[in-house]
Amino acid sequence: MKKNRIFNTITLLSASVIVFIVLAALLFTGIIDEYNGQLLTLAGIYIIVSLSLNLITGFTGQLSLGQAGFMSIGAYSSAIAMMNFHLPLVVSIIIGGLVTAVFGLLIGFPTLRLRGDYLAITTLGFGEIIRVIMVNLETYTGGAAGLKGIPSFSDTGDFLKDSIIKFSWVYVFVIITIVIVNNLINSSPGRAIVSIREDEIAANSMGINVSYYKIFSFTMSAFLAGIGGALYAVYFGYLNPVMFWFLTSVNFVVIVVLGGMGSITGTILAGVGFTYIQEWLRFFKDFRLVIFGLALIIVMLFWPRGLMGTNEFSIVKFVRKYIRKEHEGGSSKPSKIKGVK
Amino acid sequence: MSVMEAKSISIVFGGLKAVTNFDLKLGKGELVGLIGPNGAGKTTVFNMLTGVYSPTSGDIVLNTSREGHNYKSIIKLKPYQITQSGVARTFQNIRLFKDLSVLDNVRIAFHFNVKYNALQGILRTTAFYNEEDEITEKARDLLKIFNLQDKEKELAKNLPYGEQRKLEITRALATNPKVLLLDEPAAGMNPQETHDLMNLISFIRNKFDLTILLIEHDMSLVMGICERIVVLDYGQTIAVGTPEQISKDPKVIKAYLGEGV
Known part of the structure; x- marks a missing residue:
């Protein structure tokens, strides 16, 4: 069993390093140009915030339409930590997460x-309140x-x-x-969280403190969205409350629904x-949104549960299948560490 | 020595007296049936015993020690706290975690006994792995008793109806209860399945040292295994006694069949 764990960890670690080296090399050699490099970076930030929403x-099964609000708190607080208190980058990003x-x-x-629609409206209101506060706190946020x-x-002047x-x-x-x-x-607290999505009453009568885990999940999600927001601030070098308006939140909901609610790999793909x-x-200008909406409808018609549903693509399983075929079958995995990219 | 006692509990919904002055003493190891016509308030009693509703008046006490007498009132506790004190239940309309695997359904019930926290889970410490191995093993042992061990990877919603009912009982047992409340465990089962279930209920009572209260409409099951039966009608207890006494009680016959029969 221990061997399995080490194998899993090494597979996932090397997979993430290999993906990184490949992408960095493609960027370095110019096969992925700077424009696409920027896009990939932006996609990374979207992935972080979407995962937090997921x-x-x-x-947890609680619809939130205020993720951009969380993101903006993280963005502004880390920007203020850097500009007004001159804290280092990493510290500021983590502060952004903690404040959120x-x-x-x-x-x-x-x-x-x-529950449901009522919660969605409340979180939507929350996002808008945050935006209005950011507009009016001119001294700190620039209004x-x-x-x-x-x-x-980094500011070396060398664009690449x-x-x-x-x-x-x-x-x-x-x-x-x-x-x-x-x-x-994939831990016991995580299963408690998922049981709330499945059936709140049953979860409660299985001894799970539903209130605690709902709040826990919101706090954790806000933390990650705050980190995403902080990265967003540093990435653009400029913040404006309009960046975090209601439709930004909707974008994240779209990513999560497209990828599959309850699928990490789905969120990454989407x-x-x-x-x-x-x-x-972009070249369609304003029609962009119309076409985007149409595309969304088509995807939902053919994949009502999103691209991945609640399934995951697991790198460990994939590697097992193709490299260590002889070890398959006999060993049952104690922990399902699921896919990375 | 009683394990759980309901002392004259009543509940009023608006103007409706759903249950009036309900008394119940569950002795250690007893198997008690709660019967009554539709709408008599049986499930409402269950919901009060498990904290889903809190009674308008009366008190519910639970003996918290396995041997001695250490009663505490559970009337102000939330459902999850009552479960943690040792009262588990199943539901009339099955409430499994449908999109989760059979194994996960059972493992969730172990959650409040798990000793590692979320941070240790995220960092995958040794405590995490040890506890996970332990609860997975315990869950598999339980599934084996109910003959569900080969289906641990299946989604709960894909199980046949009878097995879903069994899984619900398995899940309730995973919370390590002293008192088990079964709400119509045989609903929707055929006579053969009901018969197997009867044996299973007696078996788990002995194996897990349980006290069981069950609601059931299937009279062959109720009369077959219950030692004592409580009959409810319009929220009031109309009869208490052994299966023979109950089956001959004129008030019970009247409640079920009406007057002039």
Whole structure:
């Protein structure tokens, strides 16, 4: 059993390193140009925020339309930590996550009494309140004019080098987020969270403190969304409350639903897909949204549960199948560590 | 020595007196049946005993020690706290975690006894692996008793109806209860399945040292295994006694068949 665990860890670690090296090499040699490099980085940020939303919506079963609100709290608080308090980048990003987690805890309480549509409206209102507060807190946030001059990941002046460094930062955080969400879901507290989605009454009578785990899930989700927001701030170097309006939240819901509610790999696929499709459709100008909506309807018609449903693509299983075929069958896995990218 | 006692509990919904002055003493190891016509308030009694509803008046006490007398009132506790104190239940309309595997359904019930926290789970510490191995093994042992061990990877919703009922009982047992409340365990089963279920219920009572209260409409099951039967009608207890006494009680016959029969 221990051997299995070590094998799993090594497979996943090497898979994430290999993916990174391949992407970085493609960027370095110019096969992926800077424009696409930027897009990949942005996709990474979308993946982080979408995974955080999937934790509440896909795994806990609580529809949230305020994820952009969480994101903006993370973005502004980390930007302020860097610009006003001159804290280092990593510290600021983590502060962004922690400040957002506090708000997640607060917004978690109303969710105990609200369900479904009512909760969605409440979280939507929350997102809008945050946006309006950001517009009016001009001294710190720059108000509607926006906040300029947020320090970047790297500022060497060499565009190629900068974009690779940007990409690496975001990539590391994407991997950390995937590991956090995956390990949480495949543990006993994670099963408690999923049981709330399945049947709240049954979960309660199985000895699970439903209120505690709902709030826990909201807090955790807010933390991750805050990290995503902080990366977003550093990535653009500029913040404006409009970036976090209601439709931004909807975008994340679209990614989660497209990928499959309750699927980590689905969210990753949909996150990358969404970012690219959004860019390709840019030449349609305003019709972009119409076409996007149509595409969404078509996908939902043919895959009503999203691309992956609640399934996962598991790298460990994949590798097992093709490299260690002789070891298959005999060993049952104690932990299902599921796929990374 | 009683394990659980309901002392004159009543509940009123708006103007409707759903249950009035219900008394029940569950002795250790007893198997008691709760019967009554539709709408008599049987499930409401269950919901009060498990904390889903809190009674308008009266008290429910639970003996928390396995041997001695250490009664505590559970009337203010939430359902999950009552389960953690040792009262587990199943539901009339099956409430499994449908999209989860059979194994996960059972493992979830072990959750409140798990000693590692979320952080240890995320960091995959040794405590995580040890506990996971342990509860997985325990869950498999339980599934074996109910002959579900080959289906642990299947989704709960894909099981046949009878097995879903069995899985619900397995899941309830995983919370390590002292008192088990079964709400119509034989509903929808054919006579053969009902017969097997009867044997199974007697078996788990002895094996897990349980006290069982069950609601059932299938009289062959109730009369076959219950030592004592409580009959409810319009929220009031109309008869208490052994199966023979109950089957001859004129008030019970009247409640079921009406007057002039």
